[in-house]
Amino acid sequence: MHFRVGSWNGLRFTGSPELQGVSLFKYEFQLTKNEVYYEWELQNSQSPLISRLVVNQSGFLQRFARSTPSLSWTLVYAAPLDQCDHYAVCGAYASCKIFNSLTVCACLDGFEPKSPKEWRVSNWSSGCVRRSNLDCRNDVFQSYRGFKLPDTSNSQFNTSMSLTECRQKCLRNCSCTAYANSDIRNGGSGCLLWFDELADLREYTEGGQDLYIRLAKPKTGYGKKQVAIIVSSVMLTGMVFIGLLCYVRIKKLRKQGGGENEEMELPIFDLATIVKATDNFSSDNKLGQGGFGPVYKGTLAEGQEIAVKRLSKSSGQGMVEFKNEVILIAKLQHRNLVKLLGCCIQGDEKMLIYEYMPNKSLDYFIFDQTKKVLIDWQRRMHIIVGIARGLLYLHQDSRLRIIHRDLKAGNVLLDKDMNPKISDFGLARMFRGDQIEADTNRVVGTYGYMSPEYAVDGHFSIKSDVFSFGVIVLEIISGQKNRGFRHPDHNHNLLGHxxxxxxxxxALEVSDTMLGDSYTVSEVLRCIHVALLCVQKRPEDRPDISSVVLMLGSENPLPQPKLPGFYTERNLPEEEASSSQPECVSVNEVTISMLQGR
Structure with missing residues (x-):
């Protein structure tokens, strides 16, 4: 299940209130004992408009229209439109709402998170459970306004009942969990009854429908269960005090790092455990060298493979980045982000423990002449979409808007199934509320991936990450690095070429010759087109990442790109180097920690 339009309420599908704004068509839905059908027709029968409704290969529902065969198709409706449109994103008994461009899940009244730990890291899929069990005889109903009605897979309807009769029928059946009008026209009529968990709920500011959900009648006084809870709470207070001692080192680290005390839940590994897992940081287990220290492979006693990022003791500027990464990644959870398992802080040692990625990083494959043949076009397209979805989570769907600031091929890791996972959040910045941009005097990042406004003026935003994403897409398609690109006919970088x-x-000539005939021409050209839109010089011209995801998964016409950033010919190879000439200590390009604007 990818997307559900919601049940028909006489005027529209409850999960698609935006259909009201598409005034070109008149919609009809019929449900009888003999047939079910849905149809649309033009409001103006004299109009030459042609329309088609499609589901593309990525699961997007789209309606296109055009007035004459000579004109291109125009998108007039698409779904899903945002994260809340994805099926049951908040799990059972929880509603989804878009607030200030962020996805917010909330348990319904009378319910609480089934897994509080997962909800604290914005993983809502487990949903919510009742605080009090129903007793059937004395239950009450809580009303909700402006809702997309829940999944009707396990429901019943009656078109002749009133809402009052509907309520009585639900109340008499102990298995009935909710009810609503099946038709909202003329004040409402008909009856819809649900008999299972309520899933795929969404709250709208405009549109939606009234829904009535069954709850246990509130009780007064303290029963045995309430007394037990109070006693448990007192005992828990003592346990929490003991537990706080486990986080003293992290609080000390926060103080040293000079940041605010963000709340964090993260396992702390003992140094002896890490030393044993990595065979005392054996050179045979060394995976690579990052900007802030080496990374080792390790195996815990129970057999779990890990990657250990060890902060270099000689790295004077690494403390802030280390603390930043601990706090940030502890709050993030997405299939396209690398998972942080814990940290180790003991004496001068500071380490991050991640899930192990057996296929290393993206640059390990796409820039190697022998290994790039292992990733055909279908796999490269999968990686592009995965990176985009991970970035969408950071920019829009996580609790805090996060700008990575060092997105590059070397910071995209690949798991055993070649699924991409964005890593290395040491340079990332958190934004609160509706903040989308900021300035800094300390420019950090990697040459070849930094946007012009960031590299020159220290101005960064979500569009800075979009620029970096566009560079990565062109590198994946071409199999060549943007920085260091050479061509006999000119001195442009990969973007200019x-x-x-x-x-x-x-444009198709930029594609990697190693792809052979494995690619689909239209897909490659569309990815090049999207990448060029992402690397446009002016940040306001670039699409946001949610638009990029939609572009990659649709066949809609795209706007023409404008001149890319850094579209200037280079005269000498030295001009590509940093003005401060830092030492190259990373196998994943050069990470810049200090840079003066120029």
Whole structure:
């Protein structure tokens, strides 16, 4: 299940209130004992408009229209539109709402998170459970306004009942969990009854429908269960005090790092455990060298493989980044983000413990002539979409808007199934509320991936990450690095080279020759088109990542890209180097920690 339009309420599907705004069509839905059908027709029968409704290969529902065969198709409706449109994103007995461009899940009244720990890291899929069990005889109903009605897979309806009769029928059946009008026209009529967990609920500011959910009648006084809870709470207070001692080192680290005390739940590993797991940081277990220290493979006593990022003792600037990464990643959970398992803080040692990625990083494959043949176009497309979805979570769907600031091929890890996972959040920044941009005097990142406004003026935003994403997409398609790219006909980087080919209508020539005939021409051209939109010079011209995800999964016409950033020819190779000439200590390009704007 990917998306559900919601039940028909006489005027529209309850999960698609935006259909009211599409005034071109008149919609009809019929449900009888003999047939079920849905139809649409033009409001103006004299109009030459042609329409088609499709579901594409990515699961997007789209309606296109055009007035004459000579004109291109125009998208007039699409779903899903946002994260709340994805099926049951908040689990059972929870509603989804978009607030300030962020996805927010909340348990319904009388319910609480089934897994509080998962909810604290914005993983809502486990949903909510009742605080008090129903007793059937004395239950009450809580009303909710402006809702997408829940999944009707296990429901019943009666078109002749009133809402009062509907309530009585639900109350008499102990298995009935909710009720609503089946038709909202003329004040409401008909009856819809649910007999299972309520899933795929959404709250709208405009549109939606009234829903009545069954709850246990509130009790007064303290029963045995309430007394037991109070006693348990007192005991828990003592346990929490003991537990706080386990986080003293992290609080000390926060103080040293000079940041605010964000709440964090993260296992702390003993140094002896890590030393044993990595065979005393054996060179045979060394996976690579990052900007802030080496990374080792390890195996815990129970057999779990881990990756240990060890902060270099000589790294004077690494403390803030280490603390930043601990706090940030502890709050993030998404299939396209690397998972932080814990940390180790003992003496001068500071380490992060991650899930182990057996296929290393993306640059390990796409820039190696022998290994790039292992990733055909279908796999590369899968990686592109995965990175986009991970970035969408950071920018829009996590509790805090997060700008990575060092998104590059070397910071995209690949698991055993070649699924991409964004890593290395040492340079990331958190934004609160509706903040989308900021300035800094300390520019950090990697040459070849930094946007112009960030590298020159220290101005960064969600569009800075979009620029980096566009560079990665072109690198995946071409199998070549943006920084260090060489061509006999000019001195442009990969962005400039792609732009020249695009303007000459030869964009397909940028694709990796190792792909052979494995790719779909239309998909490659669309990815090049999207990438060029992402790397446009002006940040306001670039799409946000939610639009990018939609572009990659649709066949809609795209706007023409403008000149990319850093579209200037280079005269000497030295001009590519940092003005401060830092030592290259990373196998994943050069990570810049200090840079003066120029």
């Amino acid at each position: 792609t732009w020249r080919l695009w303007m000459e209508e030869r």
